[in-house]
Amino acid sequence: MPESFGEALRRLRGNRSVRDVARLAACGxxxxxxxxxxxxxxxxxIAAALDQALDAGGQLLALADIRPGSSPLDQADALQQGLHQTLAAGPMTDASLDEWEYTVARHGRATRYRAEGELLPELLADFTDLRLVLTHRHSAPARQRLTIAVAQMSGLMxxxxxxxGDGRSRAWWRTGRAAAAAADDRSALSWMYAQEAYQLYYGxxxxxxxxxxARAQHLAGGLPCVGPALAAPLEGRALALLGQRDNSVEALGRAEAALRRLPEADRTASAFGYSESQLAFHSGNALTHLGxxxxxxxQQERALELYPLRDHTDRALIALDQAIGAAIRGDVAGAAALATTTIVDLPDEHRSALIIYRAREVAARVPEARTVPEVRVLREVLALPPGERDSSAHRAGNAGRR
Structure with a gap:
């Protein structure tokens, strides 16, 4: 069994008196x-002070959280946490910074195929570690790289x-923007504004x-970065819903140009990238709202050809856009059936609030057709009571008719 903090302290004190050790550690x-x-x-x-006073090399820090009589597994957890904190307090090397940037990028890629409920605990664990690292002193270049990592992790949160469907997301946008500004990184700040624009769009x-x-595109200032490639098509989609056809088409043209300027490394399946498949999806959405x-x-067929099958969220959103298109054409039964199939076929963990919100948009397009069997089934799947129109979908439907 590993020795306790007290046993290690007694061993490390050796022949020195308790009084001498107390004086060195500035305690009683x-x-x-x-x-x-x-x-x-x-x-x-105190553990850190005693560790330094006895030149223990982190031994006492590692044992500080282990309680006497605790189980071996609890001791292992405490030991791991203590060691982790000791390592976090050490100098930040290039390898350490590379590891953090890799961790952030890995989470960005995971957003394309992992369910949000699965991803959130891992994001929280790594973000907690990153916050611990940030509390220590670092060189200016190292702190800038760490602060950019904080901005990106805040965006992922x-x-x-x-x-x-959790409204606390808004606070994380503020934190992300503050971190990107503190790092003086216009590309990161542009990306943050572009992503936050999606929050307002879906709200x-x-x-x-x-x-x-528009702010995201302005901040980029012509830089070939992801922010404008994300922001321009979102602008086109919002303008389409607002009925501003010419401005919407112009924004989609800027989106194509922004994608062409992107380095190949940024045309990737990640929250930090933008790809041809996404542009096809977003263009199809805007064109649907333009009628x-x-x-x-x-565009929707092209997007489905390009998206991998594991990208459940965007493939479902594309299918729901197709359902809205069917409703606009007057195929009420087909629209409802496609929306129902899209929801039912999704794995439970991928039926996010965003997907349900968009499916309710389809239901809002056919509110007067509740006698159609397919529409009744869709409303049952979405748990919409008879005679009630979902308020968020109602707003979306009204926006599309403006």
């Missing part, structure tokens, strides 16, 4: 004696909460979405 003699006899649990500050604030999308159903269908 009785306190040190109680620690040696495992009568008290040390604070992290916001995106994950958005898809879960029904179309004018606000257009404003943030150009045939052109929209071409």
């Amino acid at each position: 003699k009785t306190y040190v004696s109680d620690l040696e006899n495992d009568k008290r649990k040390p604070t992290q500050a 916001a995106l994950t909460l958005l898809k879960l 029904g604030d179309l004018e606000g979405a257009v404003e943030l999308a 150009e159903i045939e052109r929209a269908a071409d």
